[in-house]
Amino acid sequence: MDDIVITGYGIKAPGVVDEFSFLNVLNKGICTQSILKNDNQPHSSIVAGLIEDDFLDISGVNYRRYPRSVRMAIAAAMDASEMSNLDYFKPHRIAVVMGTSAGAILEIEKYAIDGFDFKKFPIHGVSIVDTHTLSGSVAEALGTCGTAFTVTTGCTASIDAVMIGKQLLESGSVDACIVGGTDAPLGQWTINGFKKIRVLSTETSIEKAGVPFSTEHRGFVLSEGAGVLVLERKQSAQARKQKIYGKIERVVSRNEGQKLLSSDITGRHMLEVFQETLGNTIPSFVNSQALGIELNDQIERFILKETCGSGVPITSIKGMIGHAFGAMGAMQIISSLLSMEYGFIPPTIKTSGEGFEDVPIVYETRHQAVESVCITTHGGSGNNACLLLTRT
Template structure:
């Protein structure tokens, strides 16, 4: 099997627009969340991860008609492609694979009233409900004419996108892949939806919202964001003297076949995926999906204990930036690449680990050599995905 390596990346998240700002957040355990003011007083304000930039103009081109999530995906993809010098490859030999969960739900919500009047219906209305807009727009912005896929598997979408990209590269179908995810889930539809099932944190103090690994807190923090990495075969990276940031060792994704909005409470399905992804590797740490939801965090505790006991540290970056749905997996990958390059395990902030005292949770920035990181992601209706990235 050929080695699939990362040669570039880009990220847009709350308080984070590039490598340096992301590293600063991770090193110092900075919470970049804020208070999202509600237009309806009856709904109340909400702690959320909000990006201040609008990304309406990128590379001197207007993207005003593109959904906000797509604009963020393009911005992250531009950064990743420049870092990887993607122009080296023939445009038809570069694939674009983007993952999303909420899609353009924000714009669909905004234009919902106009949809029933042909005169007021936006000319770009069709593209708002077409998830292919994500991958197609990234490809167009970068001048690429290869394979383009959009993956809509919820919170595991960007890890699923990486899985497909790895398979395409191993098969020799393409020479490079622009792969990642983007989501802007801060509309009322998403907020009310997760409030309805009591999954969203309703705490009004930032330090008490979306607290990983804590029985004293409940619910996660919604956040917008985008992350993109560039994958290629090791041979091509070495042939053109391109810096390699990490190797995608293994990615496994499976669905439990559960009913709508359900997932396996025993954690046995996630355990299988976790252990198969780890293989014989004892990672430097686990970059966890834990986000403040009781069942998900308990499953994270279970799979760690069953596999490594207390020998492998675990951390979650979601107390800092919140949960970005389909973009989260690739953002965890990028944070892991920074860990390996700079020798740091980022802290799990906000929590004191109430109810998880037995776990080797990293509470403070820890400087040490990092050779491999195991990344976890869960999705509603039973999607489980794990990825192992190494510095080999």
């Protein structure tokens, strides 16, 4: 079976417009978060990861009626397509598999009050609530007409999209696959929802909000963004002399089968996924899910200690850009591709590791050769997913 490799990628994140700006943020450990103000509730401002661009016009095409999450995905996908020279493949042999968690929640909130007034109801209202608009719109924007799936598995959605894309390529169903995730969740429904279950940071100080690996801080920083990858078989990449950025060695994803708003507090489900993903590989480092939620971060500590002891360093990029739900796994993959290409481990910023002193956390940028990275993701939907990325 031929290796499945990455030949292109695109990213839109807070303070990040392309791979070079992302490299700068990661290498220097820059926090790109800001204050999200609520004009209707002046005392309820929160720290969040905001993107300035509206993506209303992309490459001369008007996308004003498309949900914000879809617009970000299209912009990132176009960058990935250009990097990989995707035009080489026949349109019906290119698949699109995109993941999301919150979908078009911003637009649903915006038009909710008009939902019962036929005259005011937007003509594109049906498309807004149809989450498959995401993958269909990315396919249309890139001119592809192959298989298209939208994955809605919460915070693991983009890792799950990579897994499906890998399987499609291994089966021979397609020749290239556009995979990734996008989320624009910075609306009141999402904010109130995560405040209600007490996992969203309510700090108004950027340095104290969304602190990974710390028992002195509580809650994560909500963010928006999109990450998109182009996958293909190694044989085709070599045949067309296309640069290969990394290999998808293994992906494992499972659901815990827990009740609503519940999760496995023992960490055993995540441990099994982590160990099966690694196999016999000792990664250069772990690009971690850790985001400032105590249970999640303790599970990250548990699976690393049980599997690698103190021998494998671990880091989290979420102190820099926040947590962008279903897009985050793809962003962590792109971060890891940059680590392999430029030889460094990005730092975990904001934290001094209180309560995690026995964990080999990377606090300062560490310049070294990176041969492999394990990416971990898990979320409230009960999914646990890990991906092992290696050099070819």
